[in-house]
Amino acid sequence: MTLASHPGLWLIAAAALLAVLRGRSRAVVALAAPLVALTLAWRLEAGVHLRAGFLGMELAPFAADALSRLFAVIFSLMAFAGALFALNQPRRLELAAAFLYAGAAIGVTLAGDLVTVFVCWEVMAIGSTLVLWSAATPAAYRASMRYLMVHLCGGMLLFIGVAAHVLQTGTTAFQPMALDGPAHALILAAFLVNAGAWPLSAWLPDAYPEASWSGMVFLSAFTTKTAVYVLLRGFPGTEPLIYVGLAMVFYGIVYALLENDMRRILAYSIVNQVGFMVTGIGIGTEMALNGAAAHAFTHILYKALLLMSAGAVLYATGRRKCTELGGLFRTMPLTAACGIVGALAISSFPLTSGFVSKSMIAQAAGDEHLFVVWLLLAAASAGVFLHAGIKFPWFVFFQKDSGLRPPDPGWNMRAAMVLLAAFCIGLGIWYEPLYGLLPYPVDYAPYTGFHVVAQLQLLLFSGLAFFVMLGWLRRTLTITLDTDWLYRALFPRVVALYGAALERALAAGGARAARAGERLGAYFRRLCGPQGALARTWPAGAMGLGVMGMLLALLLSYYLF
C-alpha cells in the first residue's frame, strides 16, 4: 500500500478541489471523494504501510488495525452523508473546510505515531474553525475564536506531552500509555479537551450551534469521536475515565434539560453520549472497549441524523429556539420522521443502532460487578430519552402550533436524512457487520427477551415522567451558565477591573511624580537659577577659602588611604 491508498489524503485533496470548483463537477467531487475514501478504508489491511524519518524520529504516518479501520470507515461514510446534505450550501468554503477536517480526522485514526497524531490534531482544529467561519455571522466568528483558543491550548498540551513522552521513552509509537507522570497526564488532558470532558466541555455547546445549518452536522462527527479513538488506543482501562465519563453523561443531561436552543440541546447530548464511550474506555474490558467503539460508530450516524433534522428546520425557518418552534410535523413530515428515528436511536430503543452498541457498555459494567456504575448508566439511559429522545422532537415538531408551515427541504437533504435513518434502523436489526468491524471478537447477543423488556420499561417510563412533569420542563428564554463563564465573563471582568485600577494608580502616581518633579525643579532653580547660589558672584577670598578646603581634604585623604 502507498500514500495513494490513504483515505484521508483523498478527502484533503478533494478539499483543495472543492475550494475552486463550481456546479456539477463540484457535486461529483464532493460525493465521489468520500466514496473512494470509504472503499479504501474498508479495504485497509492491518500493519504499517508507510514509515518516515523526521528530526531523527521514526514515524509511521500510515498504519492500520481493526480499531483504526472502524473509525476510518465511519468517518468516510460520515463525510459522504454530510456532503450529500450540504450540496446546496451556498458557502463554498464550508464543504472544503469540512473535507480538510474529515481528512485530518482520518489521518489521526491511521497515525501509527504520536507526532503524526499531533499534526493531524492541529489540522483538524484549523479545518473545524474554518467550518465555523463559513457560517459568516458575527456570533459564529466570536464563538470560533473561543473555540480556536481552547483547541490551540489543547494542542499545546498535546505537544508538550508528546515531546516529554518521546524524550522519556525514546519512541514515538502510539501505544497504550499508563497514567504515570506529567507527560502522559498532559496527553490525556489534551485528548479530554477534544472529547468535551467536563469541566473542559463548554467549548462544544458554545461553538457548534453557531455553525451553519449544514456545518454542525460535520462538527458533531469528527472532533469528539477522534478523541474517543485516541482514548481507546492510548488509555484503555484508565480508571479515572469512568468517573470523567459519568460526569459528562449527567452534565449533558442536566444542561440539555434546561436548554432552549434545539441545536444546543443536541450539542449537550454529544457530551452526554461521548460520556458513555469514555466510561466504557475507563472500564477497559474487551466488552467495554468494543462497546465504546461500536457506540462511537452508531453515535456518529444518529447524531448526524438528528443534526440534519435540526439543520433542515433551521434552513427552512431560520429559527433555533424551542420557544419559537413547534407543530412542524404538519408540513415537514419527512424531517420529523427522520428526527424521530434519530431520537429513538440515541435513546437506544430496541431495533435501532443505539441499542446494539450502548448496551455493551452496560453489559461490561455488569460483568465487572460495578454496581454503582451500572446503576448510573441505567439512570443516564433513561435521561437520554428524556433530554434528547423526546425533548428534541417534541419541542421542535409537536408541542404548540407555532404557526410556521415550512416545507421539507430539497432532495439532497432529504436523501441524506433517509440514508442515515436507514443506517440507524438497519444496524439495529443487522448488527453483525458492525460487530465484525469491532477491535475484539464479540461474544454478545443484544436481543434477549429480558434485556429488551427491561430497556422498554426503562425508556417508556422515562417518557411517562417527561409528560407527567412537562410543566417543569417548559422552555424559557434562558441559557445556563457553564464553565465558559470563566473566560467569557469572569476573566474579562477581572481584566477590566485590573485595568481600571492600574489606570487610577498611574493617574495618582503621575500626579505625585509631577509634584516631586516640581519640587526638584524648584530646588534646582534655587541652586542654579539667575538668583541661585551657584550663579551669584562671589568675592575672591571666598574662592581662596574654597581651594584651601579642597587641598586640606586632599591631604587628609592622602594620609588616610
Place this chain on the structure above:
Amino acid sequence: MSDHWLVRPRAIRRLWELFIAVLALTVVAGLAIEAHPHFAVERLFGFSALYGFLACAVLILVARGVGLLLKRPDTYYDDDAR
C-alpha cells in the same frame, strides 16, 4: 378547516390510553420472561420501569435546582459583542 387529526383532543386522549396500555404491557411482560440479571435488584418486579421513572424525576429536579442557580436571560453574553 380543522387542524391535523393528531392534535385533536380525541386523538390525544386515545394516544394516552394507548401509551398507558403499552406501559402496562411492558411491566406484565417482565413476568413472562426468564430473567438473567447481573444484580439482584433486577429480579424485582417492574424494577426498570420504576427506576426509569424515578431517575427521570430526580434528573428533572436536579435540573431545576441547577437552573435556579445558573439560569440567565439568553442575552446574557450579548454585551461581549465587541
